[in-house]
Amino acid sequence: MKSIFKILLVVGFACSLWANPVIYPHSVVNAASFQAPGLPSGSIAQGSVFTIFGAALGPTPAAQQSSFPLQTTFSSVSIQVTQGTQSVSAIPLYVGAGQINALMPSNTPLGWVSVWVTFSNSKSNPSPVYIVHDSPGIFTFTGTGLGPAAVQNAVTATNLPANSNQAAAKPGQLEILYLTGLGPITGADTGAPPVGNLPTPVEIWVGDVPAAVTYSGRSPCCSGLDQINFTVPTNAPQGCWVPVWVRTSHATISNFSSMAIGANGGPCSDATNPYGATVANGGAIGLLALTRLTVHEDLGVNAPLDVTNDFVNYTATKQLGGPFAFAPWLSTPPRGTCTVYQGTGDYLSSGQVPSAGQAMLDGGSAVTVAGPTGQQSATLGAGNSAALGSYLPLYGFPNQLVLAPGTYKVTTNGGDDVGAINASITVPAPFTWTNRDQTIMVDRTQPLVLNWTGTTASQTVAILGIDSDLPTNSSALFLCYAAAGAGTFTVPPEILGAIPASRAHALWSNSAIYLMTSTPSSVSAHGLTNGEAAAVYIGGKTVAFR
């Protein structure tokens, strides 16, 4: 009898898998930024467009509402939002089997609500969502929430080209940025949206420089779609991927997008980024590095501990290019500025920064490193890297480090896409992070000053801070580039505020800050448009973001 019962259960479960809509965990997100719920702008705003990911949520092929008034049931799909006994109906805008884009009504109760999808009279599981008054998400051309923003250069009232690496904005030019999450409206959401400034306080930064806002409210075209009209600051940094972000109510920071800015408009350029042209125009980029990574671990441990690793990295990628091309880590912000990469997963484990528009190339996996301490052959593995040595001053582990200062000959064997590389890499003496041990509790509302010595003007210094919020399976990191020759950098609170706070429980967050130097030189190989070999030194430490 029990077996029969179990069979029936299994059959019923299998049937239910086919019949019932399913909302995946943590999958009700801002439709522009896709910010994970654990991130600072991961809540859903009243009156905003949001996305539901799941299975069997709607029809195949997908359908989209295209006329006012909008219906709360569309293509047999309806969305209920409940809080206790209170219930409102969200407005489905686009419905498909795997994804729904919908409008969260302006009168949705604040706080925790449950979102349910009903498709053809079958009801989904509930998904918990936190509703706030405002939470901005900037639309991006990459569709990932990172990279080029949906922004128009307002050249004239009728000439409004999309900002791109081929159509940079000029300093002082009026721009139109599209986003969602500026807050509720007073009327019905099913009708054409009202035009006018919303009362939500809005700030916008362009390359860490505040910009003047001339309009912030609904775009007249579309329900839930907001726009901000702003002027590019005359002192904004120039480049192809100048960070752009928004803060509402002096509290909630959006995803970090980018825009191109140039003195004369037209195609953008960034003299400090050797890969910019290849990312924009397409081509192959090869990066070979000898890296020393040393991390001071003084949070969550019994006693401070320094872990040091030496390894070799080699990555070859094909950049597809295009006017809205963007590659995290290659589409770097201008010197002296910061950007933030938010995403799903644990960036310090298996999570990845959202990326599009590039593909890996086969440049071979065998690497030989010959230097002052001898010769080593290595096979690149996961992460396109291979360990050369390490040192953990604990339990009598031996010191196996190899990357002492000096000149190293590094060769790769080449692969199907990229030929062999023969590079000479000079490893300099490492820099000193002078206020490292004082950098423990990082107050995200205050500027974070980082000081170092021992770098030269030829070295690039980058600062990376990261927090992985494990319970919500989300991460964010900030990436800043210091001006050449600088010995200090201040991370502004507008950047730190985009990083989730570390949890009180040491095991529920992974939080760290790294200072990184790179001493690059060009290399060439068959199949590469851009090749570079570098000695990289990374000094990091554990921190807690408060």
Added chain:
Amino acid sequence: MKKTIKIAITFLMAANAFGQGGYTDPDPLHLKCMIDWINQTRDGIYHVGMEKQCIGGTWHQLTYIYTFGNRGQIPLMDVDTGMMCSCPASQSAAPLAAPLFAAATLSGDSLGLKPRQQEDNCDSPIPYDNSASDAVDFEELLNLLAGSTGPDPLLGESARPSIAPMGAHLGTAAKRPKAAASGSGGFSLTLPYRVLPAAPLLLGSPPAVQAQCLASANPTYYETAHIDAVVRKFNACTGAVIATVNVNSLPLQVRVTPDGSQAIVTHFSSSISFIDTAGNTVSGVLQTPLTFTPSGLAISPDGSYALVTNLEPAGAGGAAIGVVDIASRTLTSMIPLDIDYPQSVFINPDATLAWVVYPFNGAVQVIDLLTGVVSRQLDFDEPISVAFNATGTVAYVAEGAGVDVIDTSTYAIATKVETGSVPADLVVTPDGGYVVVNNSAGMSVSLIDTQTLVATTLGVSGIPRGNVVVPVQ
């Protein structure tokens, strides 16, 4: 607050197998090994329990009447089935004094949690094989951790994301170093203790190390003694009893709040106790209605509330999850359940879902905690406990003779890992590298590599009765 390097250590407790058994000990020779709650029925204030025990080498079917309060059981009938059985002779041995092995990781501040998920259960028709259970096979485990035999459990770790200045991809591709105890009887560990910004990339054979339990951190754990109506607090480094706290009758499960200030205990006798862990005294008792039989217990990550299962048949006033406000020590709401006898409950890392196990009905229900609605029901073979990885993307369910690995985005079973007999408590090491399983009827402990999803099962002496995380130095 001083942080400590901590390491997950599974204590293989050869404790009194009947400490939580729910009846008095009729077998001074300690040959019994079965307590079966499945057949219990409710008759007014009495429970009639039928238990199968291995006594004198054969299975006996025992029938008891037992009551709320602390009056124990009244034996009604003892039927010798004549079926041969064999039980571990060492079940009544004292807890082992030292941890037997360590799977490396870093724990948080909450130490000493020794959950008890189920009653002892050894009704397998397969007799125990005691021939190899006199001592723990250290060598096999140490070899595993050292990677000297079989597949290296440390290989295949997911690559870290590329983090690079100047666009250089600098994925660390960290491979955890390995360290093994020299000789037997000590610790073995892997490093680092969790996923931290840098993991050492040791090449070649690691040196032998001897890590020691960090006594200065005063790690502790708790255990309920069902019949004795006490909760014992142990030193996790030595296994010594630190305190014995008298509590209401028939304690079942115990959990410690995230701040370590309270231990909360469920009682089959319709109450929930709150123990002040500093003073080792009962600081409060929540008396539940007579129709509420507290069993399973889970505390929210923020320590604000506890979920308690009502181990009763479904129906009005029956099977449910009670929500207990810890600050006020009140039962604030009930989530009714539609399956009989919800035994234990587990909260996922972001506290959005509760997984309720029904070992007697072969089911697990996933409850949306905001609405109390069953989001999903899954079919298992006598599921006992659930554990999650740190991000909640993977759930591990102990059932039957193995552990199911569940993708929580789809609830699909990624794989089933074979372990020893009746896997019970599960602990995911804080670095996510391993799931430690005590096989409650198998006299063994299994270590599941979360990358390869391969388990190594080691025989132990006595019945392993829980896992606890302790620090080492």
